[in-house]
Amino acid sequence: MREHLELLWELQKLDLDLKAIEGERNRYPKEITKLDEKQNMEKEKIHKEREKLESLEKVRKQKEQALLAEQDKIKRSEGRMTEVKTNKEYQALLSEIETFKEAASRVEEEVLLVMDEIDELKKHLSKRDKEIIILLENAEAEKKRIQERMAEDEAVWKEKSERKATLSKQVEAKLFTLYNTLKEKRQGIGMVSVRHETCQGCFVNVPPQMFIEVQKNNCLIRCPNCNRILFWDENGEKK
Ligand SMILES: [Zn+2]
Known part of the structure; x- marks a missing residue:
């Protein structure tokens, strides 16, 4: 699962970049x-x-x-x-x-x-x-x-x-479909990172136990508030 979440995270970043280019x-x-x-x-x-x-x-x-x-x-x-x-x-x-x-x-x-x-x-x-x-x-x-x-x-x-x-083919089909559905409903963002125990999509706190689990990136966890797929972005947190 970890690998798929990571691929999906990369995909989400690509989607945002592509969206920005479209605006330009x-x-x-x-x-x-x-x-x-x-x-x-x-x-x-x-x-x-x-x-x-x-x-x-x-x-x-x-x-x-x-x-x-x-x-x-x-x-x-x-x-x-x-x-x-x-x-x-x-x-x-x-x-x-x-x-x-x-x-x-x-x-x-x-x-x-x-x-x-x-x-x-x-x-x-x-x-x-x-x-x-x-x-x-x-x-x-x-x-x-x-x-x-x-x-x-x-x-x-x-x-x-x-x-x-390439990524679209590599990410597990079910996860990919979920991501696309969420992306459509949530202003182009289906997957978000969690920082300081807060979902970076809706900025609502996630429960402490969930935060611990999210940091492992081992299973699919969704924000209890906005439903987006949560991801622990190690590089993002260090910034
Ligand atoms: Zn959220």
């Missing part, structure tokens, strides 16, 4: 998706900032053209100075030139404001470009790490599954 299998692709989304979001954000810069450059060009147009008007009016004949005409032309100059100076101010905004945005973008490169690289590295872990997990899965198949 579901988790890893989600983590990768999350990293993909994060990368795309950052790319999208910087793309929008670049678009904003482009549109500001357009505004700047428009304003500069408007400024040229105003300056042109001033020049033309000034050119007409030699043609004026009366003081009234002269005053009218002066006032016209003044109006054009005011308009030009307003546009000039607007050009300067846009240029300031462009400078700020350019500075911000050059900083963001560096940040985003690091961020994307980190996300890429993290994805690679996850993929490597996935590959490792699959290798471990294969190895443990093969060992499980």
Whole structure:
């Protein structure tokens, strides 16, 4: 019996490991998706900032053209100075030139404001470009790490599954069936160790005499509370 209990104990540990890997299998692709989304979001954000810069450059060009147009008007009016004949005409032309100059100076101010905004945005973008490169690289590295872990997990899965198949045939059939039934009913755990006179499945104390018997690992003993098969794990107790 001892040998079968030991094989079953190994099997229980394998089952828990396989269950953990299954959990990871579901988790890893989600983590990768999350990293993909994060990368795309950052790319999208910087793309929008670049678009904003482009549109500001357009505004700047428009304003500069408007400024040229105003300056042109001033020049033309000034050119007409030699043609004026009366003081009234002269005053009218002066006032016209003044109006054009005011308009030009307003546009000039607007050009300067846009240029300031462009400078700020350019500075911000050059900083963001560096940040985003690091961020994307980190996300890429993290994805690679996850993929490597996935590959490792699959290798471990294969190895443990093969060992499980072997053990399943070696453990006494009746014991194996009992284990599987318990495992299904008790959250994947059909066999538990006993430590400090306590069942490690339900954490209820086992009677002292039973504890003594369990430590021999000579016969099938089940927890009086949760019904799981009890095992004395010498290595576990030392830890
Ligand atoms: Zn128990």
